[in-house]
Amino acid sequence: MTSQRTLFQEFKKGIWAENPVIKMLLGMCPALAVTNSAVNGLAMGLASTFVVICSSAIVSIIRRFVPGGVRIPTYIIIIAGFVTLADLFLRAYFPVISKALGPYVPLIVVNCMIMGRAEFFASKHPVVPSILDALGTGTGFVWVLVVLGSIREILGSGSIFGVTLLSERIYTPWVVMILPAGAFLSLGLLIALINYLTQRRQGAH
Amino acid sequence: MKNSSPLGMILALTVTAVVIGAILAGFYQLVEPRIEANRLAEEKRAIFSVLEGAETYDVIEREVPSDKKGGEIIRIFRGLDADGRTVGYAFIAEGPGFAGIIRMMVGLNFDLETLSGLKVMEQVETPGLGNKIGEEKFEGQFKGVAIRPRIEYLKNKKPVKPNQIQAITGATISSKAVVDAINKRVETILSVLGPQAAAGEG
Numbered sequence: 001m002t003s004q005r006t007l008f009q010e011f012k013k014g015i016w017a018e019n020p021v022i023k024m025l026l027g028m029c030p031a032l033a034v035t036n037s038a039v040n041g042l043a044m045g046l047a048s049t050f051v052v053i054c055s056s057a058i059v060s061i062i063r064r065f066v067p068g069g070v071r072i073p074t075y076i077i078i079i080a081g082f083v084t085l086a087d088l089f090l091r092a093y094f095p096v097i098s099k100a101l102g103p104y105v106p107l108i109v110v111n112c113m114i115m116g117r118a119e120f121f122a123s124k125h126p127v128v129p130s131i132l133d134a135l136g137t138g139t140g141f142v143w144v145l146v147v148l149g150s151i152r153e154i155l156g157s158g159s160i161f162g163v164t165l166l167s168e169r170i171y172t173p174w175v176v177m178i179l180p181a182g183a184f185l186s187l188g189l190l191i192a193l194i195n196y197l198t199q200r201r202q203g204a205h
Numbered sequence: 206m207k208n209s210s211p212l213g214m215i216l217a218l219t220v221t222a223v224v225i226g227a228i229l230a231g232f233y234q235l236v237e238p239r240i241e242a243n244r245l246a247e248e249k250r251a252i253f254s255v256l257e258g259a260e261t262y263d264v265i266e267r268e269v270p271s272d273k274k275g276g277e278i279i280r281i282f283r284g285l286d287a288d289g290r291t292v293g294y295a296f297i298a299e300g301p302g303f304a305g306i307i308r309m310m311v312g313l314n315f316d317l318e319t320l321s322g323l324k325v326m327e328q329v330e331t332p333g334l335g336n337k338i339g340e341e342k343f344e345g346q347f348k349g350v351a352i353r354p355r356i357e358y359l360k361n362k363k364p365v366k367p368n369q370i371q372a373i374t375g376a377t378i379s380s381k382a383v384v385d386a387i388n389k390r391v392e393t394i395l396s397v398l399g400p401q402a403a404a405g406e407g
Contacts, residue, residue: 065217067210070217077221081229085228085229088233092236173333175332
């Protein structure tokens with residue numbers, strides 16, 4: 001591993017080159033399950049970002065004290081702790097969103113994107129790069145979830161962020177887009193499009 | 206990687222768990238009143254939305270026999286108008302839907318003959334199909350529906366009898382779940398209210 005990356009690069013890589021969803025295919029469960037509307041995608045993205053930043057910071061701070069044999073259980077306790085904090089916070093201050101996300105907030109615990117950052121990055125790097133790495137990964141997660149949520153909400157409900165774009169009189173919503181099948185279709189096509197564009201750009205050089 | 210002695214591993218995990226546990230306990234104490242207030246506010250909104258004309262309500266608590274050992278305590282919200290007359294009773298009904306538990310607030314008119322409203326509070330039915338049980342178009346049908354002999358649903362047909370509603374197209378299971386849960390709960394509620402209401406009229 002070349003340690004000559006600048007801090008900005010640590011932040012930037014998660015947004016595109018090592019994007020958790022479209023490049024590394026991590027965190028598929030929330031990316032598919034809750035993106036039936038843009039606002040749900042945004043809320044899930046932000047909650048996961050909060051958890052990944054906090055847990056990466058703590059994992060990085062304690063990386064010298066945790067014995068290798070129990071590092072994974074330790075990370076899980078830390079991640080579960082922050083997830084519970086996020087869940088309680090949403091229930092107290094954003095009950096509507098909390099209700100819409102339902103059991104998927106507690107399930108952030110098993111989002112492998114967060115575990116991935118803890119295991120592959122934060123446990124081997126100092127605090128500041130770890131936080132920036134987590135922030136970049138979280139940002140990458142948020143934008144993909146919002147894009148997916150928007151595509152599915154526009155096609156499946158004719159609206160975006162709850163604002164009606166296509167009236168039901170001129171447009172019959174494709175219900176399938178807000179069902180699980182729509183999640184797979186949207187994500188698959190999105191990844192295909194991005195890979196196609198990336199390849200074409202590389203081909204041009 | 207540090208080599209792992211058993212004692213070190215136990216210590217590391219214990220310390221982590223205790224610290225995280227303490228933080229969570231503290232945060233829970235902090236936000237718990239707010240979460241409870243949200244829950245109550247939602248319950249209150251649901252009660253007033255199914256009891257038209259109610260200005261206030263009081264709570265009747267009764268223990269009824271149930272499958273669970275020791276019976277079950279049910280809460281009935283009696284809606285009162287500005288003059289203190291009973292306008293109806295609201296209660297919570299729940300039952301298994303297509304994907305999970307459906308929980309709703311049901312309003313019963315003071316005459317104990319018809320429903321006065323329905324508000325679905327919790328459901329995880331299929332988006333675009335079953336979750337239409339939470340829409341006004343479906344909920345509204347329960348306003349004024351007769352509960353005797355029991356509420357029935359029709360598929361793709363307009364209701365003809367006063368005790369019928371129309372099921373959501375493509376979501377018969379969700380519609381049936383709502384109707385079944387209400388019918389079942391209404392029986393219990395009537396068994397509690399029956400003698401009381403009769404005594405009040407007689």
